[in-house]
Amino acid sequence: MSINRRVAAVVSAVALASPAPVMAQDGGTWSVNVAGAPLSCRDYYGTPVRIYVTSGLNNVGIATRTQNGQPIIVLNPNVMAQFSPTVQVWWFAHECGHHALGPNNSETNADCWGIKIMRQQGFLYSYAQLGEFAVQLANLPGSRMGHLPGPQRAQAIAYCALT
Secondary structure, eight states: OOOHHHHHHSSSSSSOOOSSSOOOOOOOSSSSEEEEEEEEETTTTTTEEEEEETTTTTEEEEEEOOOTEEEEEEEEEEETTTOOOHHHHHHHHHHHHHHHGGGOOOOOHHHHHHHHHHHHSOOOOOOHHHHHHHHSSSTTTTTTOOOOHHHHHHHHHHHHHHH
């Protein structure tokens, strides 16, 4: 079954299904379609997270806050398009996890939170999908911010998915 058909019930943290993205007052959206799935995010305190999409970002995505402290996610659709639908949804869930985890936020925790929420919501339903992470993250470097190198990161994600 395709990932588009796997979108079912949603939980408050990641996915609030809506037919089209709803525009926030300043141009961000409250929902974005990722691999055909309408997704949204709430932070640790239940605050909706604005989502911005731009090809000007030199990354797949970032989770940050505005100058007035509002949580936002910024995604680059060109970089996202380099990944399979499963991994695209995970990237979004990973960025959402940075906000949803609050004081427990770290790169490794966001990785794990992202894959667990995907499993809970029915986006992850086969071992083959975990193999996509091993292939698609293989060449990613680690970082000073706590990203594990690609092979170790894919292994940690698979462990989280299975526990």
